Amino acid sequence: MILELWMVGVAIAVLLFIRVPVGLAFIGPSLWYALADGRSAGFALKTTFDGLNSFPLLAVPLFILVGVLANRLGIADRLYEFCLAALGRLRGNLAYVNVGSAVGFSWMSGSALADVAGLGKMQIPQMVKAGYPHGFASGLTAASSLISPVMPPSIPAVIYAATATVSTGALFAASVLPAFAMAIGLCVYIFIWTARRPQFTSVPFDRARFTRASVGAVGPLLTPVILLGGILSGTFTPTEAASVAVLYMLILGVFYRTARLRVLVQAARETAVITGGIMLILGAAALLGLILTRAHVSRDVAEFLTGVSSNPWVFMILVNLILLVLGCLIDATAIILVTVPVLLPIAIEFGIDPIYFGVVMIINLMIGLLTPPVGSVLYITSSVTGKPVDVIFRGVAPFLVPLLLVLIVVTALPGVVLWLPNLLGF
Amino acid sequence: MTREGWREPAVLRAWGSVELWIAVVALAVIFVSVLWQVVSRFVPALNWPGVGELASYSLIVLTFIMVGYLIGNNGHIAIQIIDYLVKGRAFAVVKAVSAACTAVICAMLVWEAYHLIVAYSGRRTAALGIPIGILYAVPLIGFASGAIRAVVRIFAAGHEDVPFDAAEAR
Amino acid sequence: GNTPAPEGANPTLALKIGSSQPETQPNFHCGMKLLKERIEAQAELNLTIDMFPNSQLGPDAERFAGVQSGDIDIDLQGGSAMSTAFPKIGVLDAAYAFNDIDHFFKWVDQNGKDFFTEFNTATNTTILDAWYFGMRTFTATKPIRKPEDLAGLKIRFPNTPQFLANAEALGANAVAIAVEELYLALQQGVAQGQENPVVATHAQKFDEILKSASLTNHQVGVHFVVVSDKTLDKMSQPQKDALTKAVHDIRAENRKCVDDETEKVLTGWRADSTRTVVEIDQIDRAAFIGKAEAFFNKHYTGDNLKLYQSIRASA
Numbered sequence: 038m039i040l041e042l043w044m045v046g047v048a049i050a051v052l053l054f055i056r057v058p059v060g061l062a063f064i065g066p067s068l069w070y071a072l073a074d075g076r077s078a079g080f081a082l083k084t085t086f087d088g089l090n091s092f093p094l095l096a097v098p099l100f101i102l103v104g105v106l107a108n109r110l111g112i113a114d115r116l117y118e119f120c121l122a123a124l125g126r127l128r129g130n131l132a133y134v135n136v137g138s139a140v141g142f143s144w145m146s147g148s149a150l151a152d153v154a155g156l157g158k159m160q161i162p163q164m165v166k167a168g169y170p171h172g173f174a175s176g177l178t179a180a181s182s183l184i185s186p187v188m189p190p191s192i193p194a195v196i197y198a199a200t201a202t203v204s205t206g207a208l209f210a211a212s213v214l215p216a217f218a219m220a221i222g223l224c225v226y227i228f229i230w231t232a233r234r235p236q237f238t239s240v241p242f243d244r245a246r247f248t249r250a251s252v253g254a255v256g257p258l259l260t261p262v263i264l265l266g267g268i269l270s271g272t273f274t275p276t277e278a279a280s281v282a283v284l285y286m287l288i289l290g291v292f293y294r295t296a297r298l299r300v301l302v303q304a305a306r307e308t309a310v311i312t313g314g315i316m317l318i319l320g321a322a323a324l325l326g327l328i329l330t331r332a333h334v335s336r337d338v339a340e341f342l343t344g345v346s347s348n349p350w351v352f353m354i355l356v357n358l359i360l361l362v363l364g365c366l367i368d369a370t371a372i373i374l375v376t377v378p379v380l381l382p383i384a385i386e387f388g389i390d391p392i393y394f395g396v397v398m399i400i401n402l403m404i405g406l407l408t409p410p411v412g413s414v415l416y417i418t419s420s421v422t423g424k425p426v427d428v429i430f431r432g433v434a435p436f437l438v439p440l441l442l443v444l445i446v447v448t449a450l451p452g453v454v455l456w457l458p459n460l461l462g463f
Numbered sequence: 464m465t466r467e468g469w470r471e472p473a474v475l476r477a478w479g480s481v482e483l484w485i486a487v488v489a490l491a492v493i494f495v496s497v498l499w500q501v502v503s504r505f506v507p508a509l510n511w512p513g514v515g516e517l518a519s520y521s522l523i524v525l526t527f528i529m530v531g532y533l534i535g536n537n538g539h540i541a542i543q544i545i546d547y548l549v550k551g552r553a554f555a556v557v558k559a560v561s562a563a564c565t566a567v568i569c570a571m572l573v574w575e576a577y578h579l580i581v582a583y584s585g586r587r588t589a590a591l592g593i594p595i596g597i598l599y600a601v602p603l604i605g606f607a608s609g610a611i612r613a614v615v616r617i618f619a620a621g622h623e624d625v626p627f628d629a630a631e632a633r
Numbered sequence: 634g635n636t637p638a639p640e641g642a643n644p645t646l647a648l649k650i651g652s653s654q655p656e657t658q659p660n661f662h663c664g665m666k667l668l669k670e671r672i673e674a675q676a677e678l679n680l681t682i683d684m685f686p687n688s689q690l691g692p693d694a695e696r697f698a699g700v701q702s703g704d705i706d707i708d709l710q711g712g713s714a715m716s717t718a719f720p721k722i723g724v725l726d727a728a729y730a731f732n733d734i735d736h737f738f739k740w741v742d743q744n745g746k747d748f749f750t751e752f753n754t755a756t757n758t759t760i761l762d763a764w765y766f767g768m769r770t771f772t773a774t775k776p777i778r779k780p781e782d783l784a785g786l787k788i789r790f791p792n793t794p795q796f797l798a799n800a801e802a803l804g805a806n807a808v809a810i811a812v813e814e815l816y817l818a819l820q821q822g823v824a825q826g827q828e829n830p831v832v833a834t835h836a837q838k839f840d841e842i843l844k845s846a847s848l849t850n851h852q853v854g855v856h857f858v859v860v861s862d863k864t865l866d867k868m869s870q871p872q873k874d875a876l877t878k879a880v881h882d883i884r885a886e887n888r889k890c891v892d893d894e895t896e897k898v899l900t901g902w903r904a905d906s907t908r909t910v911v912e913i914d915q916i917d918r919a920a921f922i923g924k925a926e927a928f929f930n931k932h933y934t935g936d937n938l939k940l941y942q943s944i945r946a947s948a
């Protein structure tokens with residue numbers, strides 16, 4: 038069945054290329070292979086169905102809902118106003134505000150898409166009005182949106198943890214410092230960029246405005262306290278934290294008088310269509326994964342990779358390069374689901390910590406969201422701003438430098454990544 | 464805001480709004496069930512072993528019921544490299560071939576769902592006792608809807624699509 | 634194809650065997666691995682065994698469905714995952730239904746034939762034998778000597794009807810936590826205890842957090858070796874006989890492995906001054922058994938009740 042397995046690979050590539058939905062492109066050839074290999078009628082659908090039947094995956098729709106609600110209930114706006122009041126006196130203030138509000142919003146959002154769609158719509162026009170070049174404004178917004186899926190809560194982290202059967206809580210804790218490192222990397226870039234452009238002035242600090250904005254942002258700023266505090270105090274598990282976060286957004290919405298029924302229903306619709314798209318890929322990848330497992334492909338790839346070099350650093354560099362290439366071509370969720378069962382056992386054999394491996398993998402794949410041809414953040418930024426994708430990518434490209442530097446630093450320093458989870462006793 | 468481009472026939476749009484409502488209800492059930500599990504640990508009277516199963520099956524219902532809707536509204540995650548490589552008439556041909564492949568895959572899954580319903584008739588889920596045949600009926604409906612919409616898309620391949628916007632889903 | 638094998642010929646078959654147990658556990662190295670070695674040593678059988686430990690083929694219930702459809706040839710399964718297809722097998726998992734593993738094997742050897750035939754009719758799968766997995770016991774933040782000690786502790790039980798009935802029968806507050814989140818939940822205090830055989834508790838590192846082990850031995854843990862009838866249809870009689878014999882022969886060796894491994898873990902626990910091990914004779918077994926019997930005599934009805942009572946009568 039080795040030849041047939043190669044045919045599955047080629048068929049999937051062809052179907053993806055002619056823009057068949059990713060989930061169906063995985064299922065079609067896998068279904069054919071399963072029947073040819075003598076599996077029962079229904080094997081493909083049942084495996085897809087069972088792949089979705091996992092408690093930790095319930096966090097996916099709930100964290101998407103949290104991000105959507107934060108946008109629609111005016112909670113993201115309050116964070117933005119807070120950052121504006123706090124960072125106004127810096128030269129290039131709107132650029133720092135962009136990163137600052139991305140960090141604040143990242144505690145409520147598990148994916149980059151909600152971030153660009155919500156904050157981007159508001160920030161890009163304001164930066165352009167203040168004289169920033171369009172490419173810089175949209176590039177920075179796209180780049181800073183990647184903090185959301187790295188900082189907890191993170192949907193890729195939930196999916197990685199479920200696939201690798203590691204603790205979601207530990208992965209969340211390990212992602213905090215790398216997420217801040219991304220923010221710092223972007224700020225350093227902004228500092229260098231504005232240093233050569235004296236036309237960007239600052240506004241004096243306005244104490245009254247800052248006080249007002251702080252009071253207005255108390256609720257949103259408490260989100261990480263409630264999420265991490267609840268998990269660490271044993272009140273709820275990381276999956277359950279997602280439902281508590283939804284509840285908290287609803288309470289804030291009622292308090293701010295923005296939670297009208299019409300708004301909530303539209304938020305649920307938006308969440309449902311986003312979830313449906315992601316989950317079909319998840320189930321399809323479970324099917325493809327089982328077919329590869331039954332054929333012992335993971336074992337064969339492992340033998341090949343361990344034969345290349347016995348040095349764990351060579352392996353990590355190889356993994357980073359493979360993932361960067363895959364990240365340009367395939368959806369990040371699908372990559373996690375298909376590659377983790379193959380790569381993680383090898384990593385463990387090399388003595389590489391699975392939590393650290395997950396953090397590196399997630400940062401790497403999130404960078405892929407910015408690169409063509411398959412970069413969903415790129416497409417959303419393009420649709421938000423109404424500019425063509427290639428124009429957006431020219432704006433994004435310089436920001437890949439600080440992000441790739443952060444990836445290198447994080448890869449080189451497993452001790453720093455694992456410091457917080459160890460400190461918290463995970 | 465009106466957008467130019469091809470839209471599905473009215474019947475399919477009406478059915479699409481039914482699918483979306485089912486998904487919205489499933490989402491609400493997921494939220495309430497998971498929250499229920501948290502609360503029931505502090506209020507033992509609310510302890511009910513069915514919540515975990517209810518939440519998981521709701522996610523499955525949400526996923527499969529959205530298949531057709533997303534095909535019809537151009538909303539599935541797909542890789543759009545070819546959009547930049549091929550233009551005009553050739554692009555319409557690609558879209559038609561793509562829709563045909565989608566229709567075939569959906570049809571095969573309808574066939575599998577039918578086999579599962581037959582094979583599992585009389586079986587029930589562990590905690591809630593839901594007939595498993597009913598659960599497999601959801602992918603049957605979702606993929607049948609997807610197959611029909613993909614066939615419609617073969618004939619609409621020459622028209623330009625409305626860009627999908629999740630925020631404005633109806 | 635499912636064409637029956639011609640008389641006297643051994644068709645070449647590669648059998649896929651699945652299990653939830655990782656490679657470090659007795660049911661792997663003293664179970665499926667032994668089976669592979671012994672079957673493949675008989676070259677004339679033309680059988681190879683392809684092993685998938687550690688839930689590589691999916692969780693228990695999904696793998697059992699795979700055995701039924703013929704997509705998995707052989708699997709190691711506890712009773713509860715198979716009880717949706719054959720509810721009666723759940724009764725074998727009732728708390729204190731069997732006194733110990735000797736009682737269980739005695740019952741299997743005397744009544745197993747009829748029971749497994751009935752099981753086969755309902756599921757289209759065949760149970761060849763059962764391998765020991767260990768006695769289920771509590772590990773918690775506090776020692777548990779009598780039913781009253783369970784009050785005020787939230788104990789995680791697997792989320793299936795029979796296990797939750799066991800919790801009720803013993804007087805425990807069961808909390809539902811997915812197995813993927815159990816370690817973290819125990820660590821953060823979402824639950825204060827869990828129940829599993831000693832070897833499984835140690836393998837999943839729950840003993841890093843829970844320092845009190847109470848050898849209540851409230852349930853006999855076994856894994857049934859279950860084969861798909863679709864697979865059996867493809868096999869010749871000599872192949873079936875050799876497979877059945879090999880599985881049956883391994884039963885005793887596997888049990889010794891589990892007992893040795895259990896004793897090894899317990900010795901480590903007893904030597905550790907930060908831990909409490911409540912020994913079997915320090916448990917008020919009579920109180921637990923009385924409570925469980927009173928509960929199950931009310932809980933079960935019809936055939937299930939008859940089965941439960943016949944098991945108790947043979948104690």
Ligand code: NA
Nearest residue numbers: 146185188190
């Ligand atoms: Na986040």
Ligand code: NA
Nearest residue numbers: 365405408411
């Ligand atoms: Na990309």
